[in-house]
Amino acid sequence: MSDQYDFIMGLRALRDYKPEPLSNEDLGAILEAGRWTGSSKNRQSWTFVAITDPERIQGLAEHGDFTQPVRDSVATIVLVQEADGNMFDIGRAAQNMMLAAKAIGVASCPITLHRTEDANEFLGVPDGAQARYAIALGYPTDEAKPRQFGGRKKAAQVVKLNHY
Numbered sequence: 001m002s003d004q005y006d007f008i009m010g011l012r013a014l015r016d017y018k019p020e021p022l023s024n025e026d027l028g029a030i031l032e033a034g035r036w037t038g039s040s041k042n043r044q045s046w047t048f049v050a051i052t053d054p055e056r057i058q059g060l061a062e063h064g065d066f067t068q069p070v071r072d073s074v075a076t077i078v079l080v081q082e083a084d085g086n087m088f089d090i091g092r093a094a095q096n097m098m099l100a101a102k103a104i105g106v107a108s109c110p111i112t113l114h115r116t117e118d119a120n121e122f123l124g125v126p127d128g129a130q131a132r133y134a135i136a137l138g139y140p141t142d143e144a145k146p147r148q149f150g151g152r153k154k155a156a157q158v159v160k161l162n163h164y
């Protein structure tokens with residue numbers, strides 16, 4: 001259809017990263033993609049906490065159930081939803097950051113911090129804010145490939161016309 005379309009369709013969660021740290025330029029570019037994401041009423045009710053300190057990365061990983069990608073990452077960005085924010089906006093920012101990462105050769109994986117209260121405390125976020133989701137990042141290893149969890153539901157199952 002177009003290279004851009006194929007690029008978007010080709011975004012996969014990748015979980016195998018080289019130990020090489022992200023350059024400041026690459027990490028900054030990914031954060032800029034988040035910062036420029038559109039949000040409801042342009043509130044931008046989010047804070048992106050970039051964690052690059054290896055000990056802090058391991059500490060963050062304690063707060064979710066499937067956080068091996070965080071443990072293996074060289075940087076993880078937590079998308080903190082501020083008290084007046086919403087999850088739709090956080091999801092948009094996450095997707096934009098993942099697409100930007102892919103565009104500059106950085107692999108990423110969305111992460112759930114299931115024990116959100118603990119993650120909030122770990123990060124020191126203010127009352128009412130939520131550190132529920134994060135993105136693990138790193139340059140992909142040569143062997144990095146997406147995990148197959150069964151592809152996707154059929155279009156007829158998830159797309160309806162004019163009525164549910």
Ligand SMILES: Cc1cc2nc3c(=O)[nH]c(=O)nc-3n(C[C@H](O)[C@H](O)[C@H](O)COP(=O)(O)O)c2cc1C
Binds near residue numbers: 111146
């Ligand atoms: C909201 C959300 C939370 C996710 N949380 C995790 C997670 O905690 N750990 C993980 O390894 N993958 C996580 N994933 C990645 C999904 O497992 C992955 O996107 C899905 O299996 C489809 O694979 P694909 O992105 O490679 O197409 C999450 C994805 C989303 C959208």
